[in-house]
Amino acid sequence: MGVVFDHGNFTLFRDAFLRTVELSAVSAVLALLLGTLLAAFRVSPVPALRVFGTVWVNIFRNTPLTLLFIAVNFGLPQLDVHFSPFVFAIFALSAYTGSFVCEVLRAGINTVPLGQAEAARSLGMTFGQSLTQVVLPQAARTVLSPLSSVFIALPRNSAIAGAFSVPELYSLQQTLSERGYAIFAIFFWVALAYLAISATVGLLFRVLENRLAVAR
């Protein structure tokens, strides 16, 4: 069980852990931005944008993440686009997660009762006012819990980056296993690290939910 404390393995473990956190955090922010943009496309009154958003989301939601990683890591260099594996991993993860975020946000907007918006409009509120003061605050509350499962899934999915030469927790598992340590001892520590990350994300969302909760 003491694998992590042997021969400088702790530094490796810490670096891998931080790399996983960094990868997940950057991808989460980008996925949120991309998802919001796509959701705006999908609910816009312009048919062309709606079609674009729908096609984009259906492509990226139904492609396995591993295939996206292959496309980005081996396909883009063929087009003379060169970045580090870490940046490529961010591309793949945020494109994939972004489409899930889009679907969650869109579903959230659709759960706001029509009467709310009609009431806002008949009070003479402008589009911006009814959006920011009536529709979005209500949508945000219903969206939080599905959004939390999307962002808990993100660090888990980021393990695939380890198979594409990003030195994070999965590649640490590979390295230590090649060095001959017992796989279950390694698995124990890596599992602990992932449990810690998903527990933290879950906790953050629960705090946010409690903050935004209102009596209804």
Place this chain on the structure above:
Amino acid sequence: MSSSSVLYDAPGPRAKARYRAFGVLSVLGIAGLLWYAYDSLAATHQFSAAMWDPFQYTAIQQLILNGLLDTLKAFGLAAAFSLVLGSLLAAGRLSDHRPVRAVATAVVQFFRAMPLLIMIFALYQSVFTTSPLWALVTGLTLYNGAVQAEIIRSGVNAVPRGQGEAAYALGMRKTQVMTTILVPQAVRSMLPAIIGQLVVTLKDTSLGFVITYGELLYAGKLIASNTATPDGYPYVPVVLVIGPIYIGMCLLLTALAKWIEARGRRGANRRTPAAA
């Protein structure tokens, strides 16, 4: 259609003109984007004949077909086992006995929080060193079984309490109530969510690539890395062939889920809880 939107009023003449202008602009923008994508692919000779030549060989076609079959095999096994495991774990979580409940809860929470790849790799290194298929299937079963358990459990909990109470009042036993009253109703309302999770299972079979299981993605990588053309390795053509296969399979499953959902809603006197 705009009249039923939460966000917008029914457009008047000026708004209609504005939407049309935005429409034209965005069509131009999207066309530009597509042209840019096409142009950068063409500029690096991704559409040259040599790049696409491999797909004309029967051996390569056979390789892709075998990969597809291996993907479907892993998916079929994992889907069946995960539904069985999911039902067992759900029964455990709904049990009246506290120890059973605690164990089932711990198992479900643990396997839901674990990255699938980490589990598959650990299984491949320890138990199934010679059989990547079973490492993949076991990993998929553990993870998806835990998720299916949660779906089934929430389905059972969403059945109105009166149903179970009425069954008990008629003198049914616990098992009878569960199997004849609660589970059939739960499965009916949760089928779309269950199939949705099967789509995830299908996509996750591609992780077999990492432990050298010869599924579709592995076959694709093999083709791309073993074919040297004057314009480089044909990774882009391979992605353009493999991607639509995956997308098509997932869309078919999703369509099935939607069809079942619509069918369930058609019946009279239906209670439709929101899919989890």
